[in-house]
Amino acid sequence: MSESQSSSPQSFHRATDVERGGLVRIVFDGRTIEAYAGESVAAALLAAGIRTLRASPRADAPRGAFCWMGICQECVIVADGVRRPACRLEVRDGMVITPGTVP
Amino acid sequence: MTDETDLIVVGGGPAGVEAALAASERGLSVRLVDEAPQAGGQVYRAPPRAFGAKSQQKADRLGVALRDRLCASTVQTHFDHIVWSVSPGYRIDALGPNGAVSWRARAVIAATGAQERVVPFPGWTLPGVTGLAGATIMLKSQGMLPGGLTLVAGQGPLLLAVAMGILKAGGKLAAVVDLASQAEWLADWPAIASRPDLAWRGLSWQMALRRAGVPMLYRHAIREAEAKGDQLLVTLGPVDAGGAPIAGPEREFLVDAVTVGNGLTAATDITRLLRAGHRFEALRGGWVPERDEDFRTTLSGLYVAGDGAGIAGAAAAAIDGRLAALAVAHDLGRLSDETYQRLTMPLRRKARKAKRFGTAMAKLMALRPAQVAAIAAGTIVCRCEDVTRGEICAAVREGARGVNQVKAWTRCGMGPCQGRICGDIIGQLVTGTGNARVEAGYFTGRTPFRPLPLDELAPPIAYGDLQLPPPAPL
Numbered sequence: 013m014s015e016s017q018s019s020s021p022q023s024f025h026r027a028t029d030v031e032r033g034g035l036v037r038i039v040f041d042g043r044t045i046e047a048y049a050g051e052s053v054a055a056a057l058l059a060a061g062i063r064t065l066r067a068s069p070r071a072d073a074p075r076g077a078f079c080w081m082g083i084c085q086e087c088v089i090v091a092d093g094v095r096r097p098a099c100r101l102e103v104r105d106g107m108v109i110t111p112g113t114v115p
Numbered sequence: 116m117t118d119e120t121d122l123i124v125v126g127g128g129p130a131g132v133e134a135a136l137a138a139s140e141r142g143l144s145v146r147l148v149d150e151a152p153q154a155g156g157q158v159y160r161a162p163p164r165a166f167g168a169k170s171q172q173k174a175d176r177l178g179v180a181l182r183d184r185l186c187a188s189t190v191q192t193h194f195d196h197i198v199w200s201v202s203p204g205y206r207i208d209a210l211g212p213n214g215a216v217s218w219r220a221r222a223v224i225a226a227t228g229a230q231e232r233v234v235p236f237p238g239w240t241l242p243g244v245t246g247l248a249g250a251t252i253m254l255k256s257q258g259m260l261p262g263g264l265t266l267v268a269g270q271g272p273l274l275l276a277v278a279m280g281i282l283k284a285g286g287k288l289a290a291v292v293d294l295a296s297q298a299e300w301l302a303d304w305p306a307i308a309s310r311p312d313l314a315w316r317g318l319s320w321q322m323a324l325r326r327a328g329v330p331m332l333y334r335h336a337i338r339e340a341e342a343k344g345d346q347l348l349v350t351l352g353p354v355d356a357g358g359a360p361i362a363g364p365e366r367e368f369l370v371d372a373v374t375v376g377n378g379l380t381a382a383t384d385i386t387r388l389l390r391a392g393h394r395f396e397a398l399r400g401g402w403v404p405e406r407d408e409d410f411r412t413t414l415s416g417l418y419v420a421g422d423g424a425g426i427a428g429a430a431a432a433a434i435d436g437r438l439a440a441l442a443v444a445h446d447l448g449r450l451s452d453e454t455y456q457r458l459t460m461p462l463r464r465k466a467r468k469a470k471r472f473g474t475a476m477a478k479l480m481a482l483r484p485a486q487v488a489a490i491a492a493g494t495i496v497c498r499c500e501d502v503t504r505g506e507i508c509a510a511v512r513e514g515a516r517g518v519n520q521v522k523a524w525t526r527c528g529m530g531p532c533q534g535r536i537c538g539d540i541i542g543q544l545v546t547g548t549g550n551a552r553v554e555a556g557y558f559t560g561r562t563p564f565r566p567l568p569l570d571e572l573a574p575p576i577a578y579g580d581l582q583l584p585p586p587a588p589l
Contacts, residue, residue, distance in 0.1 A: 031167030
């Protein structure tokens with residue numbers, strides 16, 4: 013898309029007229045993702061093209077962020093060992109995240 | 116361990132902040148608690164602190180003003196705190212960045228706002244389908260587009276707001292799909308025009324969308340969405356005034372994302388938990404706390420304000436918050452009857468005016484029962500527990516009475532969202548087969564309000580340290 017205000021990470025999801033925080037790296041399911049400080053984990057993953065965050069408990073169907081305000085719990089992931097809704101958790105450099113599927 | 120204030124306000128949106136400010140202006144000691152990092156609620160949500168000055172400047176001016184006034188006040192604020200329980204007396208339990216806290220207060224104002232309702236369709240659980248309110252958070256707070264090409268569907272004022280937000284952020288729109296007809300918007304025009312600023316904004320958005328060549332489909336709804344690789348194939352079709360699908364040409368759109376919403380419902384966690392009285396008001400978002408005109412609930416010391424007391428919009432919420440705070444001050448003996456009357460009179464007048472616009476919007480956002488009646492048997496209604504419409508209706512046929520029995524039999528509403536997403540729809544489905552909506556009831560409030568990591572609530576336990584009573588002799 014159009015020129016972004018920063019060198020990386022480019023994603024058409026990110027509106028270009030927004031001044032974001034510093035670059036951070038997080039790991040989701042083994043994959044390293046670059047994001048900006050202040051972004052929620054759900055938003056950072058969306059920008060990286062990752063929308064499926066867990067599987068539902070009964071039908072084992074893919075789920076991702078839905079309400080974006082911490083109510084529906086569909087975007088729950090495990091961040092550094094703690095289950096949290098990804099839409100209400102800000103990215104932190106070095107954060108290690110796995111899908112929130114309950115084994 | 117706990118230290119008591121006159122008042123605790125739960126919720127930092129326009130209602131909660133105005134309530135906290137008004138109470139502190141009357142000399143009450145006040146705490147304000149909210150789960151967000153900053154005040155503003157969903158409507159004036161602040162950009163993340165780590166975002167640069169340019170982004171901060173773009174925040175809604177009303178929100179900035181609200182936060183500035185709160186900062187300059189004596190209100191003790193506790194952001195990033197999730198309230199997970201409120202007990203009689205009143206005691207508030209919350210989990211914050213430094214662990215569990217609990218406070219006591221003589222009065223509580225629940226200003227917990229609203230949550231979005233989405234009428235289920237096959238495929239609404241697919242990643243890439245999000246709520247309209249969710250899309251506004253993505254756009255306004257995160258500066259993030261839901262997808263490259265997005266379809267916006269549902270009903271009410273959020274449709275235009277989200278569509279416009281996507282265009283402004285550089286995204287593309289496949290279509291805007293409105294359950295209402297154009298005539299329905301026009302019918303409410305006098306009430307809408309009572310807020311010329313908002314009416315004008317709505318009109319200019321509509322013109323901008325037309326100029327951008329975005330198809331606007333009225334009296335249409337999503338029939339289903341299907342995953343096609345990373346994209347979604349969405350089928351749309353015409354509906355009648357009640358929201359039921361009718362025969363007519365269906366259209367398909369292959370899109371990257373779908374945002375859809377069918378209005379708002381009041382967040383009533385606290386009043387339901389404390390077993391306050393509630394009444395069903397379809398035009399206020401469904402089940403709302405029973406209250407008098409001064410926002411007293413049926414429980415002494417418990418007040419409500421804002422959309423959590425019944426959907427009426429941000430402008431009405433701000434005034435209602437002030438009225439509720441004055442009622443608290445009066446009831447705690449800090450305002451004479453006379454002063455109370457003098458202070459509330461002009462506010463009540465303003466409230467009536469604000470409510471006119473809010474009511475027009477609430478009408479456009481109201482649930483259309485025939486749309487719910489048309490949900491297919493195989494469609495998931497409760498997302499948390501993957502419970503289908505067919506399973507819910509089978510439970511009703513087998514004799515389950517009311518939503519709580521349906522919950523016990525099918526697990527619908529028992530998952531981590533505690534029925535906040537599906538509750539209004541399940542109530543309508545249970546009603547659809549005979550009971551009146553009032554008989555169908557609402558999900559009983561339970562703690563914790565949100566799923567919480569237990570080890571953050573309590574210190575680690577060594578089982579050896581537990582004092583167990585000696586076993587009874589055999």
